[in-house]
Amino acid sequence: MSRASGAGRVRERALILRRFTYGETSLVVHALTCGQGKVHLLAKGAYRPRSRLGGVLDLFDTLELGWTPRPGQELQALEEADIVERRHRIAHSLPRFRAALSMLELAGLAAPERSACHELFELCCAGLDALRDGADDLRALVEFELAFLHNLGLAPALEACAACGAPAPVSIEPGAASRSEFSAASGGRLCAACAVRAREAGARVGTLPLDVLDFAAALRRGRAPHAVPTELLERTHDFLARFLRHQLEIEPKSFRVFLSAPHRNRREATTPGAGGAA
Numbered sequence: 001m002s003r004a005s006g007a008g009r010v011r012e013r014a015l016i017l018r019r020f021t022y023g024e025t026s027l028v029v030h031a032l033t034c035g036q037g038k039v040h041l042l043a044k045g046a047y048r049p050r051s052r053l054g055g056v057l058d059l060f061d062t063l064e065l066g067w068t069p070r071p072g073q074e075l076q077a078l079e080e081a082d083i084v085e086r087r088h089r090i091a092h093s094l095p096r097f098r099a100a101l102s103m104l105e106l107a108g109l110a111a112p113e114r115s116a117c118h119e120l121f122e123l124c125c126a127g128l129d130a131l132r133d134g135a136d137d138l139r140a141l142v143e144f145e146l147a148f149l150h151n152l153g154l155a156p157a158l159e160a161c162a163a164c165g166a167p168a169p170v171s172i173e174p175g176a177a178s179r180s181e182f183s184a185a186s187g188g189r190l191c192a193a194c195a196v197r198a199r200e201a202g203a204r205v206g207t208l209p210l211d212v213l214d215f216a217a218a219l220r221r222g223r224a225p226h227a228v229p230t231e232l233l234e235r236t237h238d239f240l241a242r243f244l245r246h247q248l249e250i251e252p253k254s255f256r257v258f259l260s261a262p263h264r265n266r267r268e269a270t271t272p273g274a275g276g277a278a
Contacts, residue, residue: 011066012036013084015124016059017108021047029057029078030108031065034121038111041067041078056081060090060100060128085125087132095137102254103127103144109248110152123147138233145240146220154247157188158217163198166191170210179207179267184246189213208265212236238264 012033022028027046031039046054056063066080090100107124111117127144131137149155161168168189170178181195182188185203195205212235218224219236241255242263251259 009066009068009079010036011064011080012039013121014039014063014065015104015107015121015128016057016061016063017104017111019057019059027054027057028075031063032104032107032111032117032121032124033065034118035116037115037117038108038113039067040075041065042075043078043081053078053081056083058088059104060087060132061085062087062125085129087128090128090131093137096131096140098254099137099141100128100131102141102252105252105254106145106148106244109250109252110148119151120148123151136233138230138237139228142216142233142237142240143219145237145244146216149240149244149247150220152247155220156184156216156243158213158220159189161191161194162187162189163194164191166194171207178210180210180213182206182208182213184243207267208239209235212239212265216240235264 012035014031014033016029017032017038018030020028022042025045025047027043029041029043031041033039043051043053043057045051046057048054061083062085064080064082064084065078067076067078070076087100090096103124107120111120123144127140127147130140130143146155156162157168159168160166162183163186168180168191170180181190181192183190183195183198183203183205186194186198186205189208190198190205198205211232215224215228215232216236216239237258241259245251245255245259
């Protein structure tokens with residue numbers, strides 16, 4: 001929540017999304033704040049030996065930042081910075097570090113400019129807390145992606161048909177995993193009739209394995225088992241990352257290497273005309 005600090009100054013809880021040098025001694029900071037959304041700040045002299053700012057502006061920590069808004073200026077002058085919650089342990093593990101960067105990048109893509117986003121901010125803090133406390137990096141990221149999509153109102157239909165709400169049956173092939181019709185453009189799982197109508201309307205419709213959809217639904221309800229195979233986590237992340245890319249109409253930089261691999265939920269290549277999630 002924003003709070004005044006005299007003479008129009010604002011103090012906000014914040015997470016650093018990006019930071020880069022400006023000139024020889026200053027730092028530009030893009031921050032996600034609870035009450036002001038995404039803001040852009042200039043930390044003048046942050047690299048000077050006696051600066052109180054340079055050692056505070058670390059990724060993953062919850063901070064309290066203070067500045068005096070200046071209308072018409074894109075960069076606001078950062079005046080104060082204090083650490084509220086330290087999460088330095090995240091940087092001790094490369095997989096957790098990468099998962100945390102993915103969370104911050106997604107938040108940066110969705111955060112409004114200078115407009116309150118309390119739920120998104122708290123969601124990011126919760127995801128970073130999980131990584132700090134030793135949660136499995138991939139599971140924490142998958143849980144974040146599901147909650148992130150829900151926060152944006154873009155959560156995929158995982159159990160019933162996205163178009164009509166009816167039960168979405170599965171197809172069972174001999175010797176193959178059960179699958180369900182799925183279309184990112186249509187919002188998720190589809191029943192057979194709605195899948196036909198979606199194809200006729202020009203939407204891309206594929207299929208996804210039932211175990212991936214069921215696991216994602218259980219995670220969203222908080223009822224997923226604690227121990228699950230890494231392969232299932234990877235396939236769930238693959239599905240969500242591709243769904244996010246479609247909904248956001250942009251490929252997050254932190255997903256590019258992961259998504260450069262072949263579709264992990266595609267039917268076996270020997271199946272004629274097989275396709276993965278659309």
